[in-house]
Amino acid sequence: MEFDELVKKRRSIHYFTDKEVSDDDLLYVLEAARWAPSAGNNQPWRFVIIRKPESIEKIWETTTDIEVPISSKRTIKVTPQNFMKQAPVVIVVCTDTQAYKGKQNSIFADRFCIQDSAIATMNLLLAVANRGLGACWIGMYREDALSKVLNLPATIQPVAIVPIGHTQSKEQPRPRKPLNELVHYESYQSN
Amino acid sequence: MEFDELVKKRRSIHYFTDKEVSDDDLLYVLEAARWAPSAGNNQPWRFVIIRKPESIEKIWETTTDIEVPISSKRTIKVTPQNFMKQAPVVIVVCTDTQAYKGKQNSIFADRFCIQDSAIATMNLLLAVANRGLGACWIGMYREDALSKVLNLPATIQPVAIVPIGHTQSKEQPRPRKPLNELVHYESYQSN
Numbered sequence: 001m002e003f004d005e006l007v008k009k010r011r012s013i014h015y016f017t018d019k020e021v022s023d024d025d026l027l028y029v030l031e032a033a034r035w036a037p038s039a040g041n042n043q044p045w046r047f048v049i050i051r052k053p054e055s056i057e058k059i060w061e062t063t064t065d066i067e068v069p070i071s072s073k074r075t076i077k078v079t080p081q082n083f084m085k086q087a088p089v090v091i092v093v094c095t096d097t098q099a100y101k102g103k104q105n106s107i108f109a110d111r112f113c114i115q116d117s118a119i120a121t122m123n124l125l126l127a128v129a130n131r132g133l134g135a136c137w138i139g140m141y142r143e144d145a146l147s148k149v150l151n152l153p154a155t156i157q158p159v160a161i162v163p164i165g166h167t168q169s170k171e172q173p174r175p176r177k178p179l180n181e182l183v184h185y186e187s188y189q190s191n
Numbered sequence: 192m193e194f195d196e197l198v199k200k201r202r203s204i205h206y207f208t209d210k211e212v213s214d215d216d217l218l219y220v221l222e223a224a225r226w227a228p229s230a231g232n233n234q235p236w237r238f239v240i241i242r243k244p245e246s247i248e249k250i251w252e253t254t255t256d257i258e259v260p261i262s263s264k265r266t267i268k269v270t271p272q273n274f275m276k277q278a279p280v281v282i283v284v285c286t287d288t289q290a291y292k293g294k295q296n297s298i299f300a301d302r303f304c305i306q307d308s309a310i311a312t313m314n315l316l317l318a319v320a321n322r323g324l325g326a327c328w329i330g331m332y333r334e335d336a337l338s339k340v341l342n343l344p345a346t347i348q349p350v351a352i353v354p355i356g357h358t359q360s361k362e363q364p365r366p367r368k369p370l371n372e373l374v375h376y377e378s379y380q381s382n
Contacts, residue, residue: 001193001194002192002193002194003192003193003194003197003223003317003318003321004223004321006194007223007226007314007317007318008226010226010228011228012228027370030370030373030374031370032194032195032198034367034368034370034373035198035199035201035364035367036313037201037202037203037316037328039328039330039331041365043367043368043373045373046373046374046375046379047373047374047375048374048375048376048377048378048379049374049375049376049377050377051376051377052377055377055378066298068295068296068297068298069298070293070294070295070297071293076295078295078296079295094379102261102262103261104259104261104267104269104270105259105269105330105331106259106261107257107259107260108330108331111305111330111350112330114302114305114306114309115305115306115309115312115330115350115351118305118306118309118310118313119309119310119312119313121306121310122227122309122310122313122314123198123313125228126194126198126317127194127198130194130195137228137230139230139296139299139302139303139306140230140296140299150378150379151378151379151380151381152379152380153379153380156379159302159306160306173226174232176225176226176234177225177234179218179221179222179225182221182225182234182236182237182238183221183237183238183239183240184237184238184239184240185239185240185242186239186240186241186242186243186246187239187246187341187342188237188239188285188341188342188343188344188347189342189343189344190342
């Protein structure tokens with residue numbers, strides 16, 4: 001699909017059919033991800049592909065029991081991402097926190113590792129939509145628990161859970177803020 | 192351009208011609224940026240467009256005099272991004288650090304603000320390439336100095352400097368790691 005059309009058509013998908021995602025489809029979306037830019041072309045992104053339903057269930061569990069204080073008096077429990085359990089495949093995007101060690105940009109490593117892996121995920125989501133598949137970026141999980149489920153080394157940090165599947169969802173893209181609320185010229189605010 | 196072709200053709204560009212970037216081109220690339228997904232559709236991205244050469248010079252200055260300790264004995268100075276001064280326009284992508292305040296995902300706000308603004312920047316870079324323009328993501332800058340130049344409120348954090356221009360660069364995309372170095376199945380490492 002033309003990029004212009006794709007970027008506006010892509011949306012988060014929360015309903016998947018039973019149909020398997022082929023290895024060819026997975027290869028295609030990972031290929032787009034690895035062509036993202038990164039600081040100094042360091043490519044800190046790593047991908048864990050999970051197909052076993054019992055493993056997907058364990059990943060789902062790491063999105064449960066998250067408590068968030070929203071004021072001094074009130075704590076709420078985050079809604080678990082139950083739709084993830086329908087997905088035939090889940091990709092967990094990770095970042096190698098040591099990728100910038102000893103390099104001239106090392107003092108920016110924390111930000112770069114998150115940014116680089118995020119933009120690889122963006123390419124992946126566009127590729128998913130271009131293939132006619134659906135996906136959703138899940139960012140709320142208990143990090144230690146997720147790292148344990150995936151048996152991640154201490155240097156590898158999970159940064160996004162992306163369930164992928166075929167879908168019959170007819171949901172339209174959600175509205176976006178108009179540019180005049182987002183764009184400033186020459187200076188953010190007048191002096 | 193087809194997404195598949197675009198994602199592999201896009202590369203960081205460090206040489207710009209004198210030709211102006213039109214308002215229509217800017218609108219086009221910002222439009223792609225604002226269609227990125229974000230946690231809860233919060234859209235924390237903000238964009239500051241800078242065209243005045245003296246302001247671009249000041250932004251460039253924030254990429255100078257950065258010292259990085261690379262070992263206990265050695266400190267190096269980061270190479271300033273001199274090519275930025277050739278660009279007719281610079282977009283500084285920022286993030287609203289308060290965008291998730293009081294929401295159920297607030298404990299993840301720091302990561303989400305960086306990820307969301309990064310993926311909007313990825314869409315922007317793809318749009319730049321699709322328009323036949325060139326751009327480069329610059330991530331090394333003195334944050335306090337950059338915030339001051341742009342007169343950012345305390346709640347707005349700069350996350351990327353993106354000079355944009357026409358280019359005659361014939362540079363090819365840089366090589367990427369093969370997928371077998373990046374992808375793991377079911378578990379990152381065996382138990």
